[in-house]
Amino acid sequence: MNQRSFKTDSFLLFDGAMGTMLQREGIKPGELPDSYNILHPEIIEKIHRAYLEAGSDIITTNTFGANRLKLKRSGYSVEEIVKNAIRIARKAAGEKKLVALGIGPTGQLLEPSGTLRFEEAYALFADQVRAASGEEADLILIETMSDLYEVKAAILAAKENSSLPVFCTMTFQKNGRTLIGTDPLTMVNVVQSLGADALGLNCSLGPKELMPIVREITRYSRVPVLVQPNAGLPEYKNGETVFNVGAEEFTSYILQMAEYGVRLFGGCCGTTPEYIAAVRAALKDKNPAQCVPESFSAVSSASKTVKLGDSVKIIGERINPTGKKKIKEALKNNDLDYILNEAISQKEAGAHILDVNAGLPEIDERAMMVSLVKELQSLINLPLQIDSVRADVLEAAVREYNGKPIINSVNGKKEVMEEIFPIVKKYGACVIGLTLDECGIPSKAEERLEIAEKIVSEAVKYGIPKEDILIDCLVLTASAQQCEVKETVKAVAMVKEKLGVSTTLGVSNVSFGLPNRGLLNKTFLAGALAAGLDAPILNPMDQEMMDTVHAFNVLWDTDKEAKNYISLYAGMPGKTDSKEGASETGLHKIVMNGLKDEAGPKTRELLKEMGGMQIVDGHLIPALDQIGQKYEKGEIYLPQLIQAAETVKKAFEVIREKLLESGTGSLSKGKVILATVKGDIHDIGKNIVKILLQNYGFDVIDLGKDVPPEEVVKAVKAHGVRLVGLSALMTTTVKSMEDTIKALKESGAGCSIMVGGAVLNEDYASRIGADFYGRDAREAVKIAQGFFDEVK
């Protein structure tokens, strides 16, 4: 496309800071540096030239903040800023030197912390990239990123809208993580898998503080590493920010980094052409160190990387409707809370990775999978395994996944590989390869190895490294195909030895149809682990399976000095007694005292004597009313009220479970949708309303926070809901509450709306069109009770 080529097998030198130089030129704090591309192009050109004269090979355009959000108040368009900036840089760089299109962070935090959605961030970056088309930029530099999710949006935007090479730097804090919590290994694992041509770090710290992070990155990165440190740490002197590391000292650290294998250098805040000239001079006559990065297989969430192969890693299998009535119900009813709790239980039980499957014919699998992925990644930091037979579901989910997931799965069938591998490659995922093909599952280990070989070699053709492949040699049931069980174990050993890839197995299939399944499962697991199974897919709440894994880690020398084993089992003569049926206290008292752990067993006990509805009306509601009155009198306070509410919730769960098993009746006193309105991220109040409504027997569909009006309307229609509760904290978001009410009324959905929030009152609520105002959660319950009584 362009005439300038560059090689990263020699040192390449970027420029230094733009901001520092602009301050020297008199830019004011808060003034948009990008506007200088229009207002003072001569200043920008002068700065570029100074860096080129100092020896930079690549200069970066003055477009750090040139996105639609940041330019909104400036009156300039993204296109005019970007185009001008590239032209100025090109003019300075001439035909020989390189121009990098600089792309900085959006300046807002992405969901779930902030309100900017992933696809919105993508669109902002895509605008910047597209604005550069037709201009002479040589590469795209995504820089100074703190949020890995934003990095992913930016890399996808760059790659989908341009063919330029993409470099990417993130910025780290003293604690070795970015502000949002990403560690260096996670960054390398995700960014190189997404196809960045170079990666590294810049800003925040001086070269000295960056050194340990640089070491970590060079240890793992397969692509060239770029480092642009600040000129030390900022100090505030006489009203000005100065940096404490001079050009000479700066250069001495750069030389050390070069020894670690860094090939691309530049400077960030506080650096000037003087620094670049010093680095240029020091690197003269030097060649990059020849370092071979460590080979590793790993999956990552945004803040945690799980390496495969160094010890047994457990993939939790519970989030899958197959054979699980409650998950099925939860998926059908959009009850994400139940599924999230399933995820948390698995995490607490020791799972390292969670499999997520939403494959139920009667629901929109794709939409459900995407919302599950978003919810899970906002709540827990375990990497996810996206499990579906549909390629469109896999792609939608891995696109929005913040990290490097596992795709479950591909197999030896040609058309499946052709469909799935491009997704694996594009989104930088790991993938499970099942050893079956057009002819089914071969019975012999050797034949399964052959399919595994085919999968690995085919994947490599797509540019997927074999480190990213997990082979599943498929477990058959001992009841039906007894002679083939050992073939699976043999195949695991062969795949491990011949192909050197990671292995996985869905272990508990083996016992299907036989008594005492636990015994068969754990015996098989032990054998498979010894054969080289890296990542069993199992139920982490199954204590016997977990015991086997823990024991294996000791015997196979991966749990060094049996530390983990001892911490788990020391001082534990046998299993702890279950609390089942142990409670002597009445349910009423349990609720009054907020004894959460006792509520479930006691309810189970009571269910032997009476129906669920009787427990609700006879025990739970009276206890709730009493505690509510105490609260209103000021005898107890909010935390106790909520603890009682959590206790009641536990009792409800047990009753619901019973009803589901027997397939009779419903507890529901009515269905209510709750949402914290668009733009608002404060939702504790809504959560309090939710738990109290649930306590009083209402089914609550919780749409979460920052919910756009159209989503509320959609949910009301989809679930045929008659009462909607909206919350907003600030005056700025009450406007969005008003919009939501308007949208609901105009949609003809025919629902009533109750509202609540700190700045609202009766009058204000009716002015924005609400039907009811709830000053607190107890009043919201009364409104709902009154509403549904009347409807009846």
Next chain:
Amino acid sequence: MQLKVDIKEVYRYLGIKSMEADAATAELIDRCICELEEITEPRSTSRIFGIEKNGKEIILPECGLPLEGADMYELLGGCEYCSILGVTLGIQVDRRIDYYSRTQLSKGLILNACATAAVEALCEEAEARVQQQAAEEGLTATRRFSPGYGDFDVAVQHSLLGILDAYKTIGLTATESCMLVPRKSVTAIIGLYREEKSSGMDKARAGRYGQCSEEKCSGCGMEQCEFRKDGDIIESKKF
């Protein structure tokens, strides 16, 4: 930075009036404070600017920012300088509160209250540093005043963050609807004046604004404030 959490403030945010929580709640508060200490990454930044008056409007010429409203004029009218301040506990605190809000609401609620008390304390520390810095220059500081107090429009939030380069320096941002993210954060303005020059302004008035402690609330125009103490409108009743 050492984290300070005033238990009394935590009780206040939780609506515990007697200043005596039941044993279970008290224990949960202790646990939440410990957890908060582990996850919080307190950061703060501030910058000082000269002040000019243009009629009834205050302007900070070095950054071109107009500060509109009667309250800003009252706060800064007699000042020579002002300090713009930003503090945050970091994003992990938000995430942990959200986690408990979904899994154990009582803990979410308590952690939220502890974090509010902690960011308040962090703000006071930063304020004390500004006061000290001012004293070295012979200046006196007013109380701090945040966007959203009185008639100081929250829309100014984006400008303040831009001036502080707050995303880069402390990881502080605002949403389109001007909510700070991380949520447990504060931006504020503190006026700096010379005693002899502050003709139209006595200390008591300067001190009326800013930190909402009990005696200050009655003077504030925000009658709907969830933390207002002169009525019974406190957070626990206003969720």
